[in-house]
Amino acid sequence: DTMGLADRSGHDMSGMPGMVSVADLVADPGRPADVTVDLTASQGTVTLASGRTVEGYMFNGTSPGPLIEATEGDLVEVRVHNDDVEDGISVHWHGVDVPNAEDGVAGVTQDAIGAGEDHVYRFVVDDPGTYWYHSHQVSHTQVLRGLYGPLVVHPRGRPSAVDVMAVTHTYAGTRTLNGDEGVVTFGASPGAVARVRVVNTDNGAVQAWSSAPYRVLAVDGREVNEPTAVEGKRVSVPAGGRYDLEVTAPARIQIGSTALVVGDDDPGRAPQPRDELDMLSYGSPTALPFDASAPDRTFRYSIGRRPGFLDGKPGFWWSINGHLWPDIPMYVVDEGDVVVFEIENHSGEVHPMHLHGHHAVVLSRDGEEATGSPWWVDSLDVDDGETLRVAFVADNPGIWMDHCHNLKHAAQGLVAHLMYS
Ligand code: C2O
Ligand code: CU
Numbered sequence: 001d002t003m004g005l006a007d008r009s010g011h012d013m014s015g016m017p018g019m020v021s022v023a024d025l026v027a028d029p030g031r032p033a034d035v036t037v038d039l040t041a042s043q044g045t046v047t048l049a050s051g052r053t054v055e056g057y058m059f060n061g062t063s064p065g066p067l068i069e070a071t072e073g074d075l076v077e078v079r080v081h082n083d084d085v086e087d088g089i090s091v092h093w094h095g096v097d098v099p100n101a102e103d104g105v106a107g108v109t110q111d112a113i114g115a116g117e118d119h120v121y122r123f124v125v126d127d128p129g130t131y132w133y134h135s136h137q138v139s140h141t142q143v144l145r146g147l148y149g150p151l152v153v154h155p156r157g158r159p160s161a162v163d164v165m166a167v168t169h170t171y172a173g174t175r176t177l178n179g180d181e182g183v184v185t186f187g188a189s190p191g192a193v194a195r196v197r198v199v200n201t202d203n204g205a206v207q208a209w210s211s212a213p214y215r216v217l218a219v220d221g222r223e224v225n226e227p228t229a230v231e232g233k234r235v236s237v238p239a240g241g242r243y244d245l246e247v248t249a250p251a252r253i254q255i256g257s258t259a260l261v262v263g264d265d266d267p268g269r270a271p272q273p274r275d276e277l278d279m280l281s282y283g284s285p286t287a288l289p290f291d292a293s294a295p296d297r298t299f300r301y302s303i304g305r306r307p308g309f310l311d312g313k314p315g316f317w318w319s320i321n322g323h324l325w326p327d328i329p330m331y332v333v334d335e336g337d338v339v340v341f342e343i344e345n346h347s348g349e350v351h352p353m354h355l356h357g358h359h360a361v362v363l364s365r366d367g368e369e370a371t372g373s374p375w376w377v378d379s380l381d382v383d384d385g386e387t388l389r390v391a392f393v394a395d396n397p398g399i400w401m402d403h404c405h406n407l408k409h410a411a412q413g414l415v416a417h418l419m420y421s
Contacts, residue, residue, distance in 0.1 A: 026101050027122045033077035035070045039091065039149075041113075041135070042083040046146050046171075049179035054171045056145030057085060057135070064167050064179055064201070065133070065149025072128045072156045078121045080113060088112030089147065091121060092136035094240060095221050095378045096151065097357050098123040100398020105356070106137040108399055108417070128155040129221025130197040130242040132167070140407035146171065148201050153221070161246075162186075162194035166253065166260050168237075169201045177258035185261045188249040194262045196245045196253055200237040203406045205352065205381055208243065209234035211252040211270040216282060218244040222359060222376035226284035233277040239352035240379035240405035280365055283373025292363055292391040296337035303382065303414065305347040310413050318347060318404070318414040325413030331402070332421050333394040340391045345382045351409060354379045355418065356400040360392035379405055394420065 039059045046056045046063045059065025070076050082089050090112055092104035102123040106112035113119045134148035150167050164186045167178050177184050188194060195217060200206050215227040216235060220242055227246075237243045247253060250263025252270065259269065304319045320328045333339055341360070345351055355378060362375045365388050382388055397420040404414035 026099055027075055027124050031075055033122065034074035035068070035076045037066070037068050037076070037078045038081070039065060039078055040081045040083050041085050041089045041147060043085045048171065048176060048181075050176065050181040052174070052181065054146070056171070057142055057147035059147065059149050062179070063146030063148070063171075064169065065147075067149065067165060068133065068151040069154065070125050070152075071154045072126060073124065074153075075122060075124050080119045080121065082113045082115055082117055084115050085142070085147075086115055087138045087142070088114045089135045089142065090119075090137045091133050092356070093121075093123065093131060093133050093151065094354070095129070095131040095242065096123065096125060096153075097127065097359065097396055100357065100396065100400065103356055103398070103400070104136050105401055108401060112137045125153040127221055128153045129218055130199060130244055131221055132199050132201060132242070134201065140411040143201065143407055144170075144203065150197070150199050152197065162188050162192050162249075162262070164194050164196045164260065164262060165199070166196050166255055167199045167201060168206050168255050168258065175256050175258050177255060177260060181258065183259045183261060183266065185266070188263050190249055190263065192249040192263070194247055194249060194251075196247060196260060196262065198237055198243045198245060198253075198255060200239055200241050203239050203408060205236045205238050205350070206256045207234045207236055207272060208245065208253060208255045209270065209273055210245065210247050210254075211267045212247060214251070214253075215246040216243060216277065216279075217246050218242075219279060220359065220376060220378045224283040225286045225373035227282065227373070230277055232273050233275045234273045235277050236381065238379050238381040238405070240354050241352070241377070279372065279375045280362065280368065280370045281372045282375075285370075285372065286374060288361060288374055290338050290391075290393050292338065292340070292361070294338065295340040295391060297333055298340040298342065299331050300342050300344070301416070302344040303347050303351055318409055318412055320414070320416055325415055328416050330417045330419040332419050334421055335394055335397050337394040338391060339394050340389060342387065342389050343382050344387045345384050348384055350381050350383050351414060352379055352381050352405040353402065354405040355392070355402045357396045357398060358392045358394075358400065358418075360390040363389040363391055
């Protein structure tokens with residue numbers, strides 16, 4: 001099952017001509033792991049860092065689950081055990097462009113890991129950055145109720161600044177930061193430069209801004225080219241998205257209703273800026289590693305809403321190109337293709353679209369061309385009435401989900417797939 005959509009994407013593609021074999025898609029089985037992690041999923045009463053308890057799911061007895069840290073080039077081996085989650089679980093490495101077999105999508109790349117069962121994931125992390133992991137089984141319930149955690153890939157050989165996690169999540173109506181409510185303090189001496197990794201694990205965007213000027217160092221695990229100081233503007237972090245913000249202590253970063261103080265003194269809450277930083281023009285342009293003006297394939301991807309039946313249930317459902325799930329075409333590509341998606345949204349609501357296994361660069365919005373740093377994303381808000389053009393290279397064979405990360409919308413059918421022929 002993928003998003004609570006029972007087993008309908010559980011195709012066995014192994015016998016199809018032209019498909020790459022699983023052996024081609026996994027890390028060298030003979031190579032020893034550089035980082036080994038044990039993750040045990042369980043169900044029950046979660047005690048948050050704030051001391052509050054909620055009913056939900058945990059990894060290793062906590063929510064968020066443990067921070068997984070690796071260095072670029074490492075082979076990460078995660079041994080997952082599902083203790084007692086009845087619906088089964090899987091673990092998806094959100095934003096890490098892993099080989100398809102390791103993508104952790106129950107019903108597409110593996111079977112769900114049943115209660116009492118084990119599964120081992122092995123993948124090499126090539127791209128330093130901020131990521132997260134979460135269950136991809138009945139996700140709209142399991143993720144929202146706590147089955148997720150952060151993952152950071154550090155660059156090799158570069159000294160790291162003060163590194164701070166800022167994982168935002170809403171439990172039963174209360175927004176938290178690293179499982180805490182209110183203001184979280186990270187002690188740092190004045191003048192210390194910190195990289196604050198904002199990870200949005202919620203169903204909707206969160207606004208973040210700092211009391212002092214800041215820079216956006218990276219988005220979705222990809223560095224911004226020549227980021228400049230931002231003042232009087234907020235960033236909007238889409239559901240599933242990550243923004244790495246650089247601040248100099250003392251600073252207070254507001255993340256929705258929670259805040260992170262970096263430093264020994266709290267500079268106090270700065271009011272929310274009216275203006276949002278536009279990533280389309282932020283930073284400096286630099287050449288793309290492919291020619292986006294000559295795509296091999298262009299797909300129109302129009303999100304709407306219409307009456308119909310989903311799972312035999314009448315309702316007003318999300319549609320893609322006028323179709324309701326599962327009557328949605330796969331976007332079929334060949335390896336090496338330069339692919340353009342033209343994503344339109346006429347549905348009346350914002351959709352944070354997440355493409356698995358790939359990063360796409362935003363080319364334009366409503367015809368306005370990008371002028372800043374290449375803005376690479378794996379999670380992108382598509383507002384109502386908006387048209388975004390994004391491009392990527394089909395360089396990771398397999399079957400990949402492309403869905404709304406408002407996980408309720410995904411469970412309501414806003415799910416497509418990218419497939420290599
Ligand atoms: Cu973060 Cu398909 O998911
Ligand atoms: Cu949506």
